Amino acid sequence: MNTLRTVSTLALAAALAACGTNDTGSQETATADTAPAATASAPDYAVTRNAYFGDLHIHTRNSFDAYIFNVRRTADDAYRFAKGETVQHPSGFDMTIAGGPLDFYAVTDHAEYLGILPAMNTPGTELSELPRSKDMFSTDPVKITAAFQGVGASVRSGEKIEDMFDQHLINSIWLENVEAAARHNEPGVFTTFAAYEYTSVTTNSDDGTFGGGNLHRNVFFRGAAPLRAFSTLDSTNPEDLWDWMDAQREEGIESIAVPHNPNVSDGQMFKLETYDGAPLSAEYAEQRMRNEPLVEVTQVKGTSETHPDLSPNDEWADFEIYTRLLGSYDVSATNGSYVREAYGLGLKLEEEDGFNPFKFGLVAASDSHVVGGAYAENDYWSKVGIVDGLPINRGSVPVDPEKSWEDQPVNQQTQNATEWFSRWSASGLTGVWAEENTRDSIFDAFRRKETFATTGPRMKVRFFASFDFEDGMENDANLAGKAYAQGVTMGGDLIGDGRAPSFLVWAQQDPNAAPLQRAQVVKVTSGSEQVFDVACHTGAPDPDTHRCPDNGAGVDLTTCAPTGEGAAELKTVWSDPSFDASERASYYVRVLENPTCRWSTWEALAAGTPPRPDVPLTLQERAYTSPIWYTPGN
Numbered sequence: 176m177n178t179l180r181t182v183s184t185l186a187l188a189a190a191l192a193a194c195g196t197n198d199t200g201s202q203e204t205a206t207a208d209t210a211p212a213a214t215a216s217a218p219d220y221a222v223t224r225n226a227y228f229g230d231l232h233i234h235t236r237n238s239f240d241a242y243i244f245n246v247r248r249t250a251d252d253a254y255r256f257a258k259g260e261t262v263q264h265p266s267g268f269d270m271t272i273a274g275g276p277l278d279f280y281a282v283t284d285h286a287e288y289l290g291i292l293p294a295m296n297t298p299g300t301e302l303s304e305l306p307r308s309k310d311m312f313s314t315d316p317v318k319i320t321a322a323f324q325g326v327g328a329s330v331r332s333g334e335k336i337e338d339m340f341d342q343h344l345i346n347s348i349w350l351e352n353v354e355a356a357a358r359h360n361e362p363g364v365f366t367t368f369a370a371y372e373y374t375s376v377t378t379n380s381d382d383g384t385f386g387g388g389n390l391h392r393n394v395f396f397r398g399a400a401p402l403r404a405f406s407t408l409d410s411t412n413p414e415d416l417w418d419w420m421d422a423q424r425e426e427g428i429e430s431i432a433v434p435h436n437p438n439v440s441d442g443q444m445f446k447l448e449t450y451d452g453a454p455l456s457a458e459y460a461e462q463r464m465r466n467e468p469l470v471e472v473t474q475v476k477g478t479s480e481t482h483p484d485l486s487p488n489d490e491w492a493d494f495e496i497y498t499r500l501l502g503s504y505d506v507s508a509t510n511g512s513y514v515r516e517a518y519g520l521g522l523k524l525e526e527e528d529g530f531n532p533f534k535f536g537l538v539a540a541s542d543s544h545v546v547g548g549a550y551a552e553n554d555y556w557s558k559v560g561i562v563d564g565l566p567i568n569r570g571s572v573p574v575d576p577e578k579s580w581e582d583q584p585v586n587q588q589t590q591n592a593t594e595w596f597s598r599w600s601a602s603g604l605t606g607v608w609a610e611e612n613t614r615d616s617i618f619d620a621f622r623r624k625e626t627f628a629t630t631g632p633r634m635k636v637r638f639f640a641s642f643d644f645e646d647g648m649e650n651d652a653n654l655a656g657k658a659y660a661q662g663v664t665m666g667g668d669l670i671g672d673g674r675a676p677s678f679l680v681w682a683q684q685d686p687n688a689a690p691l692q693r694a695q696v697v698k699v700t701s702g703s704e705q706v707f708d709v710a711c712h713t714g715a716p717d718p719d720t721h722r723c724p725d726n727g728a729g730v731d732l733t734t735c736a737p738t739g740e741g742a743a744e745l746k747t748v749w750s751d752p753s754f755d756a757s758e759r760a761s762y763y764v765r766v767l768e769n770p771t772c773r774w775s776t777w778e779a780l781a782a783g784t785p786p787r788p789d790v791p792l793t794l795q796e797r798a799y800t801s802p803i804w805y806t807p808g809n
Contacts, residue, residue, distance in 0.1 A: 217363035217611040223655040224608040226635040229279030230548050232540030238284040241544040242292040242493040250282045250355035253546035254279035266564030273551035274687050279366035283393045286406035287330045292350030331376040346403045353400045362613045369400035375411050386503035388441030397618045399685030412450045417466040423430035435471035438479040442508030445517035460532035471536045472628045473603040477559045481515040485606045495600040504594045518761045536624030536666045536801030539603030550631040555601045555774035571778035601774045602630045609774040624666025627800040632688035637681040637802045638665040638764045644677040649746045665801040671808040675754045682745045682766040688742025689768040693723045699761045710745035728769035730793050735772035761802040768796045
């Protein structure tokens with residue numbers, strides 16, 4: 176076992192120069208010291224924990240699928256954006272974060288060909304002299320497309336393009352991102368993580384492009400980071416990524432991976448077999464949960480909570496559903512692609528085989544490729560760059576305003592807008608409950624799954640379960656303290672003792688967003704699911720239907736002004752009327768705001784055109800907590 180060491184930038188460069196380009200051996204056990212240690216003396220320290228909000232999925236110019244779309248901003252620009260500064264979009268307009276600075280942020284550039292495209296486009300470099308480089312940055316769209324699709328096909332297949340693969344350069348750009356995270360990390364104020372994206376893709380066809388089912392993961396390091404990142408050019412099998420993470424952990428480098436966009440995984444993210452088709456096992460489940468305790472449930476490419484076909488009795492299941500495979504017009508398989516179904520599958524495996532590989536918490540992110548996330552419906556810029564940066568490109572306003580929506584021209588731009596961009600979402604943010612705003616404290620919250628996901632607004636949600644909560648305790652002045660002392664919180668396990676538990680649900684409005692309409696508990700077992708309204712803005716839930724009375728909230732579509740009233744806070748102690756002490760179950764909270772205009776409606780209103788008719792006019796922003804799992808006692 177190699178001794179961990181802290182190295183300076185010059186020492187890192189020297190170490191990399193001495194390393195082979197393709198091996199994955201000793202160079203990975205040296206580390207970059209990326210941040211001061213956390214301290215309990217931070218000014219924001221709270222025993223009962225604070226809510227912090229951040230984005231865990233951001234790309235810069237160093238990602239191959241950002242640079243090609245004219246993104247030129249760096250990791251430093253990304254962190255400046257998150258801290259409230261204004262940066263420029265590739266289309267020329269200014270981007271400033273909605274709602275004020277975030278508490279934490281992570282740049283997650285694709286590890287595959289990291290920083291290679293900028294070098295290919297820099298005169299005087301060896302890479303710039305490649306025929307592929309001259310095609311990639313020519314003025315011929317056919318050559319550009321072919322060259323770029325070759326890169327995507329390489330990422331998907333795991334087969335390197337040898338003449339443009341430069342491990343030394345990739346490693347140096349990775350370390351630049353690590354160092355940028357260190358520069359911007361301010362314990363108690365703003366937290367960063369060294370991170371990257373592992374870009375595994377599966378597909379049912381062999382068309383030689385990047386298109387296919389998403390098996391991407393974002394990998395985050397608690398503190399020290401390795402000198403290189405494990406990518407699909409090492410292996411396209413996520414289980415090999417876990418092996419690498421385990422090996423790093425043995426050397427003292429702690430990390431977690433977060434799968435994202437299960438909704439477009441073509442049923443592969445939560446399938447009941449390994450990557451290579453072998454049966455699942457207890458060892459598989461243990462390794463997966465050790466390395467992947469969280470899943471990204473919502474982002475710009477749609478929401479992965481559930482699907483109307485999977486949850487026909489859930490009136491709110493049809494929310495920002497996006498089903499196209501990556502870079503494709505093909506539709507993703509539904510089964511195996513949504514977290515609610517996975518929770519039930521995991522419980523079934525636990526009942527029958529004694530292990531659960533799907534016992535994960537929930538987070539959210541933007542997946543912005545322009546260094547800054549568009550989290551607000553009324554200030555949206557999509558995610559890719561110049562191809563979707565303006566309303567006309569993403570299909571929220573007609574290409575030809577003199578014609579109806581039904582008579583718009585059909586071409587590549589309008590087809591991409593119809594199939595992809597118009598169906599993307601202004602989303603999302605991760606919330607954590609942590610003692611302080613430091614790497615250690617927030618990473619610990621990730622590890623224990625005390626996390627919640629929002630579709631953009633910064634509503635705060637708490638969720639606890641206990642056998643000892645008292646009636647009326649929601650009015651206690653020390654509610655959080657008692658809840659922690661007497662129960663378990665989101666991400667935790669409640670072991671049965673024969674009694675029925677009580678659940679504390681507590682949600683607070685984002686003061687910059689719409690008021691709250693209802694809080695719900697979603698119960699999942701191995702064979703069923705139920706949605707209970709548990710706290711309402713107006714009146715109590717109906718005891719038979721478990722639904723809130725209509726609070727009359729709506730939207731004036733001529734102005735996008737909200738109508739009606741809602742709650743600033745929803746708080747209750749709830750008991751499950753269908754509780755069975757012998758049945759395993761997972762429970763999570765979903766909180767809904769009053770209706771507001773969708774981003775596409777806001778943009779049509781600003782342009783003075785009719786809204787696009789094939790997407791919703793309004794939506795209800797929401798938050799999802801990590802579950803609490805109930806297990807019968809012996």
